[in-house]
Amino acid sequence: MSYQTHPALKDPLYAAIRKIAFSKEPEAAHDWAFNWFSKPWVSSLLSKRYAAAGNPSATTVAGLSFPNRIGLAAGLDKNGDYINALGALGFGFIEVGTVTPKPQAGNDKPRMFRLTEHGALINRMGFNNLGVDHLVKNAEQRQWQGVLGINIGKNAATPLENAHDDYVNCLERVYPVADYVTVNISSPNTKDLRQLQHGDALAALLDAVMTTHTKLATQHGANKPLFVKIAPDMSDDDITQFIQVANQYPISGVIVSNTTARRDLVEGHPLAMEAGGLSGEVMRDFANERLQSVQSKAPNNWALIGAGGVSSGDDAKTKLTLGADLVQIYTGFIYHGPRLIQRSIEQTR
Template sequence: MYSNLRSLMFRLPAETSHDLALDMIGAAGRLHLASRLARPVQSHPVKLLGMTFDNPVGLAAGLDKNAVAVDGLAGLGFGFLEVGTVTPRPQAGNPKPRLFRLPEANAIINRMGFNNLGVEAMMERLARTRYRGPLGINIGKNADTPVIRAVDDYLYCLRKVYSHASYVTVNLSSPNTPGLRTLQYGDTLKLLLADIKACQQELASLYDRYVPIAIKIAPDMTPEELTMVARTLKEQGMDAVIATNTTLDRARVAGLQHADEAGGLSGGPLTDVSTEVIRVLASELQGAMPIIGVGGILTGAHAAEKIAAGASLVQLYSGFIYRGPDLVRECVDAIAALKSGAAEQVGS
């Protein structure tokens, strides 16, 4: 059924079909019909970050930037959801067109630019949702905030979302906000994370509740840069790392229509790249914090590969667009089979 629906939706401009699909899922959630859109997903609980995930497969940030379809998305079998990226003030994002499909590569290029209605609107909307599972809120800076003042935007959003979030993701790795990725390196990263950590501790005391913070990083780093980032995350007491965001590399889509469009590339071309980033991080972190794997998960085998490389949870975005809700169940089953096989080996 989904393949037929996708065929119809893919006849529309990418952003139009994205918005229409989100509206439909949101309506299904409001009408308590969302669970009828997907086959049941078995529960495979994962305890992590002080909470229990019903299964290890989540929705990545970017699909529901404004938290307009949380209840509907929750009915599709995800073990957790992440909304955003949200910024302190509403912003329109980059000029359209800014979203492009590359179906030959099961890929998407976007240069959305953190288009969203602002953090105040998101909090009002989340207050009305029924969903009570793990919810990540992905925060960023406004495009017109100078990079040297970026920390102000992150702290503002952190304070606003803290009471609603199960965890907060700090997005330092979108390629579509000028200068943002420079925040991932050296002393700039250390100072930013130190301020975020201090704010987290202040809010934990205020609310008597500790909300973990994850840092989302780019795939376009050398192993040496990844090692330095991992060390900084450990030193500054971060709780998790999400690997990875979209890539600027076009080598795997060269010659395809839209391949030269500016923006971040996601989907199939990112499969092996993000898995290798996870492997490098896992080697350096040695269990110091969990890794959430995202990027190019188009099959259950891809999800299992990321778990085998060192991830504790995975997230879907482009694969969900191309495969639909069945991919969630397929990934949950593949990860369960991987863990079952590993347990049998240990016991034998």
């Protein structure tokens, strides 16, 4: 398969930016691009250029009012450093994080790889972040008015049996500044994290988190939605069992999905065997299948956020057709730029 920009997304400005960015090592490119995007004059120009056509289309999901259905997936802005700049690109919601209680460096570099021919990335970042206090400060100071989700995780040094302490700690810290919170138990890059998606470990985690959530809702007079983000590498049976356990707690819904451990989707690529999670266009059909499976089994009152492989406005629309209420994008944004956000908003009204 050869990677190509969809004709509706052709954009000479972004093509020029991408050319420079892709000449750099992926993490250096990220820092370089956001250094520019976050300058107020650049942000203001981009905001005008990439405004979606037509009237805004507010929608209510999980009790929150979203200006549109297209959001940024977690991991691009781990520390909440770029909320205003990303907001200016039109996203209806932005999910920052994954954040952990203490700052941590993450895995050794290099840890992000572009498989350009496939419109894909492999990453094994390992929750590199500056810690929850840094993120909370940024969230408090944001000017952007859209919906802010905060995605929480555990420090690598915290043993799995104490994971709930880290999630509870983060939930308490972020609750006052988040519009919603995501419990991320599906990163492939923190050892054994995905075990929290199953059975007793899931029940113990949700028990601790939801007890704290109830306390915080009373304390702050606001019942903020809590989502759980799952991996696509779950069988139908895994999904059935996950839902049985999770449905015993008042979560608001699920994000389907995180990156995949599958490699057959990029077989033969020189970087295919790099460790980490695979994302982007190649995982689209797989993520859609998992979304459909969750949709067919989940209780009606759960909201579903579809993520994985969105690379065109049509892809965003397909997620809604399959039962998602909202859509998140990461890798497609790197390959196609803000035009993808604009088109996705326009096609999901």
